[in-house]
Amino acid sequence: MTTGATDSPAALYGNASLVFGVLGLITAVIVGYVGLAFPVLFGALGVTFGALGLAKRLHRARCVTGLTTGALALLYLVFLLFTFGG
Structure with missing residues (x-):
């Protein structure tokens, strides 16, 4: 019999990273x-x-x-700024 929960708030880092990374990549495309x-x-x-x-x-x-998609979103924005920023 368990007395407490085995999950911690840190277990949600993966989900949060995935959601924010994908949202970052989608919004980077429609910047x-x-x-x-x-x-x-x-x-x-x-x-x-x-x-x-x-x-x-x-x-x-x-x-x-999430780490990869977030980094791709940031790198895509840097690429756009250097290319079209003047």
Whole structure:
């Protein structure tokens, strides 16, 4: 018989990283419509939660996916700014 919950809030790092990373990538593609703040925010949160989840070693596949998509969103924005920024 268990006396307490075995889950911790840190177990949600993978899910949060995945959601923020995918949202960052989607909003980076439509940056002309939503502005620059949303993709930067979502991408940075995806990378942050992915790194925290990998450090805690929970849900590694989700953390790596969120980390990768968040980093791709940020790199895509940097590429756009250097290409068309003047």
